[in-house]
Amino acid sequence: MREFRTLSLRKKYKRSVMTIGEKTEMSDERLDDFMGRANATYYGNCNPFSDFITSPEISQIFGEILGGWVAVVKQHLPRGPFMLAEAGPGRGTLMSDALRLLQRVPDIMAAIEVHLVETSPRLRQIQKEALAAFDIKPVWHDRIESLPAMPFVFLGNEFLDALPVRQFVRCSEVACGWKERWVRGENFVLHEASDLPAELLLREAEEGEIVEISPAMLHVAEWLGNRLKNGMGAALLIDYGPSRSAPGDSLQALHNGRPADPLMKPGEADLTVHVDFEAIGRKASSAGARCFGPVTQGNFLSELGASARLEQLCRAAPDQAATLRTGLDRLMAPDRMGHLFKVLALTSPNMMKPPGF
Numbered sequence: 001m002r003e004f005r006t007l008s009l010r011k012k013y014k015r016s017v018m019t020i021g022e023k024t025e026m027s028d029e030r031l032d033d034f035m036g037r038a039n040a041t042y043y044g045n046c047n048p049f050s051d052f053i054t055s056p057e058i059s060q061i062f063g064e065i066l067g068g069w070v071a072v073v074k075q076h077l078p079r080g081p082f083m084l085a086e087a088g089p090g091r092g093t094l095m096s097d098a099l100r101l102l103q104r105v106p107d108i109m110a111a112i113e114v115h116l117v118e119t120s121p122r123l124r125q126i127q128k129e130a131l132a133a134f135d136i137k138p139v140w141h142d143r144i145e146s147l148p149a150m151p152f153v154f155l156g157n158e159f160l161d162a163l164p165v166r167q168f169v170r171c172s173e174v175a176c177g178w179k180e181r182w183v184r185g186e187n188f189v190l191h192e193a194s195d196l197p198a199e200l201l202l203r204e205a206e207e208g209e210i211v212e213i214s215p216a217m218l219h220v221a222e223w224l225g226n227r228l229k230n231g232m233g234a235a236l237l238i239d240y241g242p243s244r245s246a247p248g249d250s251l252q253a254l255h256n257g258r259p260a261d262p263l264m265k266p267g268e269a270d271l272t273v274h275v276d277f278e279a280i281g282r283k284a285s286s287a288g289a290r291c292f293g294p295v296t297q298g299n300f301l302s303e304l305g306a307s308a309r310l311e312q313l314c315r316a317a318p319d320q321a322a323t324l325r326t327g328l329d330r331l332m333a334p335d336r337m338g339h340l341f342k343v344l345a346l347t348s349p350n351m352m353k354p355p356g357f
């Protein structure tokens with residue numbers, strides 16, 4: 001499960017790292033290209049939930065709390081229809097728990113248009129079945145760019161961490177000061193970096209340290225920032241990673257539910273990285289959004305009344321109480337997912353502070 005990673009017991013796989021000159025072997029692949037290809041195959045063919053488990057799969061309270069957040073934010077959107085979008089909806093559990101909560105809010109369901117950004121046909125089918133019970137007509141998209149321009153609330157839980165990353169190694173011996181990790185077979189090789197992302201210029205690192213930049217994540221942040229500047233809306237991004245940018249190699253793989261070597265078996269293992277929330281917030285803000293947080297998942301759920309909801313559920317189903325308590329504890333305890341997982345909100349510039357921040 002992705003909580004696996006919260007234990008920070010990631011085994012680092014020792015491998016030889018070759019340094020080569022400027023010549024690029026035809027067979028070498030830049031890490032982000034490798035990761036994008038591997039994850040597209042993985043999510044297209046495998047059952048990710050046999051490798052890891054996510055917050056909505058651990059406790060229904062997670063999706064319900066997010067549904068409550070949507071209901072509050074909706075009050076600050078223009079009257080009429082609004083898009084409830086989710087990126088990387090997995091098995092559709094978060095959306096279905098959120099909609100169950102929203103069904104209890106007067107008049108809101110008729111205004112909701114559900115849009116899901118999902119590349120995997122397999123998971124789309126599972127999402128369709130999960131949402132069949134609701135009076136909605138979900139629309140699926142391959143990319144965020146095709147989401148319609150209308151007032152919106154955007155949710156993404158453990159979506160960003162699956163997006164490809166580039167890894168740069170501080171290196172004073174080359175003119176630009178950075179080498180970049182490419183993949184050759186089952187090894188990393190270092191090439192002198194070219195086409196340096198602007199974000200890298202803001203980053204400091206000691207000789208030999210790795211800095212991760214994900215153009216794909218920054219693109220999502222910029223796209224959301226633009227949409228929020230030009231129309232009313234809010235986005236909630238939940239993922240694992242530090243609040244402040246820091247050097248380090250966070251790439252990891254899960255295969256058959258266990259940590260694995262990220263370069264072995266591409267397409268058969270789930271590849272993820274820590275999300276750099278500082279960089280995401282900066283990118284979205286510079287595109288025009290207001291940015292709140294990140295706060296820890298534990299604090300966010302607590303602020304939004306997760307414990308009260310737990311007691312309510314335990315009273316209604318006493319025989320389920322122990323499971324319900326264990327589930328929420330997993331999401332909120334600082335030594336489980338409560339601390340490493342963060343929540344970042346982006347809103348239109350003239351919107352009020354959303355709940356939980």
Ligand code: SAH
Nearest residue numbers: 043054088089090117118119120157158162
């Ligand atoms: N949010 C879900 C699932 C997280 S797993 C949960 O919390 O349970 C990551 C999800 O993102 C999967 O649905 C996967 O198919 C999807 N995904 C991965 N890469 C993607 C991409 N580039 N574009 C759209 N969806 C992607």
